[in-house]
Amino acid sequence: MRRRLTLVLLVLLSVQFSYSDGLQDRIKCNGVCVPLNQCKTDVGSFSTVDISDDVEVTCHHYLEVCCSKENVVNGSANKCENSAIKTFRDCGRRNEDGIGFRITHAKHNETEFGEFPWVVAVMQVEESQMELVKPDSKLICGGSLIAPNVVLTAAHCVMNRSAETLIIRAGEWDIATRNEVIPYQEQRVERIVLHPNFNRELLFFNLALLILEDNFVADEHIQLICMPPQNKAFYDENCFTTGWGKVDFSAPSYQTILKKIEVPIVPRQKCETLLRGTHLGASFRLHDSYICAGGLEGIDTCTGDGGSPLMCPIPGFKNKFYQAGIVAWGIGCAQKDIPGVYVRVSLYTDWIKEEIKKIE
Template identity: 45%
Template sequence: MFQIWTVGVFLSALILFGAAENYEGDLSIENEMQSPDEQPQCGQGSPAFQESDLNVTDGQARPGEFPWTVAVSHHKKFVCGGSLITPNIVLTSANCVYNKMAEDLVVSAGEWEYGNASEKYPYEEQIVKKLVFHKSFSLRTGANNLALLFLEKEFPMTYRINTICLPTEKRTLNSTRCIAAGWGKNQFKDKHNASILKKIDVPIVPRDICQDQLRQTRMGRTFTLAPNLFCAGGEEGKDACTGDGGGALFCPMPEDPKRFEQIGIVNWGVGCKNKNVPGIYTDVFEYKSWIVELMEGPTGTVTDKN
């Protein structure tokens, strides 16, 4: 029987994707940062990760590959993922930080092996000073499940810590493959989250197909996918899982495939890695005007690097 990971009573047992896998190789990579002071463009990872001799297993990211991926902790306990959209603003899911105080949250950036800051891969932390939830967020259905975290200070922008681009157009109607990253569980029944940042390659699933597939699960035949949500995944063995919630689903930019833009936020799902059971994501493009308005407000700062 399927188990549902989601944000509320109706959709119980929220699964935020993830898994811990073994890795081999020396954590130190020569020239991991070619120029720490160089300012990359949004959606651009470190070019050094492609040249490293670090051995990682299938499904693991390399250090600096997705530098916008951040971890959100509450009272020093990991709660979910997020994405850096400006040097001092994190985009995440509302359910992740629901009923939590801003001053109790910390965002860490530059993580690879979570919580283990090696000499070559140190992470940095910033305190959250303000939370903004979407006013129409529904804990029961997962609708409008997004929030912005405004940080006390800006993260320095390098290839190790960088922002993700917001979508320039609606991408969720296209047949394409995108990537999610996070430190969530590998399997739904796992007791622990992943230690190494995961890399999850999934296809976008058409809305009508996704809704039909979810009606075959314990969601029931009357299930209706909330507006402004979309589906990705449904391939056996490839999925986000418990602990990956709040993280970004990002796709190569059409005009520059080496850079990425965020089209979704990991929202909820029914189990993990089951065939024909896609995961559910918040459609970032549908909320872009809301996000940008808050980014350009007095609390946020916007650096246009598109």
């Protein structure tokens, strides 16, 4: 699979690239290949490397750039410059333009790096590796950071798992690499708190809090999402959701780069009517703990996106969001007039705040 993207550095370095699973003859790099944030250029300069689909990239990794030796900067020093924010800012602030670079020619609605800095990956560790300092882990669900040491996710993601097998990865973007301009952070889960009314069979009250062993350290790409006021209703908004799940139901694997989709909130009665037209049947009733969004052909969350946040804009603020929902379930993926179903977070704001107070 090939991807063709354009990265624009804040110092006006533009790099156009593609990468492939196969190996081809490479263009020679006359400097050294370094991560994007370790190559500087003179202010105002503009350098472009245009690699077409039938020509191999200069460097081995798409987040590396061929840099002249005199422009290579110390990696640790540069990361400090890029990571100036060390406190948790006002919640729910989206980095619309990303951090450190921008992408173009996105094929599957990939997010910018750090665009939604509260989105986390819920990973599971194999029991044989639990004692290792850096164990291998696999993605099982998404989640959102709502406090420095608390993650909100769907209860169905973790109901049959033990806390000690879970790791939360914040600041993640491409799960297939560790070469991002600012590294992700990981914390182990200390305790799983399922909602007390969670129904394991019918999946009502489908939310859980993951209490972490330690706090995440705030950074540009690691921030918190805002909780909505208790019982707040969302009408007619266009909202975002994210995830590393499949692009469609038949896709063979998950996405490697975090994707985003924009979906409209679907009125409750309309959603119920549309879902009755599926195999759920004419007697189906949508439980009060859910809201609906989407129903657009080719645009939807899918397998692997469970637990990820549904984020709706806060009125009067640009690029600031409440978490309105949690990806819960759907009938297939991305089918016209079949909305996705999300946990209605505003019903539980008070409960969430009380649980957080218990650990403060």
